[in-house]
Amino acid sequence: xxxxxxxxxxxxxxxxxxxxxxxxxxxxxxxxxxxxxxxxxxxxxxxxxxxxxxxxxxxxxxxxxxxxxxxxxxxxxxxxxxxxxxxxxxxxxxxxxxxxxxxxxxxxxxxxxxxxxxxxxxxxxxxxxxxxxxxxxxxxxxxxxxxxxxxxxxxxxxxxxxxxxxxxxxxxxxxxxxxxxxxxxxxxxxxxxxxxxxxxxxxxxxxxxxxxx
Numbered sequence: 001x002x003x004x005x006x007x008x009x010x011x012x013x014x015x016x017x018x019x020x021x022x023x024x025x026x027x028x029x030x031x032x033x034x035x036x037x038x039x040x041x042x043x044x045x046x047x048x049x050x051x052x053x054x055x056x057x058x059x060x061x062x063x064x065x066x067x068x069x070x071x072x073x074x075x076x077x078x079x080x081x082x083x084x085x086x087x088x089x090x091x092x093x094x095x096x097x098x099x100x101x102x103x104x105x106x107x108x109x110x111x112x113x114x115x116x117x118x119x120x121x122x123x124x125x126x127x128x129x130x131x132x133x134x135x136x137x138x139x140x141x142x143x144x145x146x147x148x149x150x151x152x153x154x155x156x157x158x159x160x161x162x163x164x165x166x167x168x169x170x171x172x173x174x175x176x177x178x179x180x181x182x183x184x185x186x187x188x189x190x191x192x193x194x195x196x197x198x199x200x201x202x203x204x205x206x207x208x209x210x211x212x213x
Contacts, residue, residue: 124148
């Protein structure tokens, strides 16, 4: 990736702090709105994968969704209000860097923080459609991937194209704390107590007035 397009430190300064040797989980999404389910899987990821930090990467929009989300400013403010934890940071890096897809964002963050061990975090529902993401194989080859089971998605995720193609790179659940130190491709699927909430349901209920999508 041509890092010059990010104009050096002016963009990299928008990434939360991490020193070489740290393990940092990246949880990306539109967070439209952020909710207790996001908080729950973040706390679980810190524990089960032995992470030093987790960064919420609030995206300008999801390329897989036709309708746009609420404004980035509103979602950032809500995320910071919702996720209050000394080892979790909320970032708008993707908007500032001008990256549109996850593979681009990860490449830019790795360039900004050489020596930091990043882990891409996702729910099992995202693993089920991971093969639809642009350059998804590049993501698998760049960073380990931690998958946290969500209600109703366990079986579909385990038989997803990405899971089958990279089945030899899978760590057992009992090895989850080794994930951040593993060389990509590596991924781990863990079952954790889940909060059955979704941003879609909250928007439909009117609990997030003004949001789109």
